[in-house]
Amino acid sequence: TKRAVVKLDEKKSKSKIARWQAISESAAKQSKRAIIPKVADVLSFKEALKDCQKANVKVIPYELAEGMEKTKEIIGNLKPGCDVAIFIGPEGGFEEAEINAAMEAQITPVTLGKRILRTETAGFTILSWIMYQLES
16 A cells, blocks of 8 residues: 555565464464464555455445444344455555545445554454454
8 A cells, every 4th residue: 555654575575474374373373263364475455456356245444434333234244154355554544546446346445433543453453343243
């Protein structure tokens, strides 16, 4: 994305992916998950928009999105086994052009509430809501 602070080159991306995969494995073991999430290669925003097209649900939390009811409805309709694509923005958020590109790719902007969350907490917030829905 335009506002991404970290820029990975090919040399660094391989070692980062290996590190992230080790973290994924460790976290999966700690939480007693049967399936270890696989960390995929780093994609450009444009590539990610194409890559997620087969997902059943595609959302992009956006600070200017309105309607918590819409967010609740989308999460409330999730069923076990469905594929969900979530786009979490960089520091400073997504640019309007990026949101428009996401919408053209059938990705729904959703709100995470009245407060603007940091990149580090936005992902955990929506994943927690999804876990609550699917594990209740």
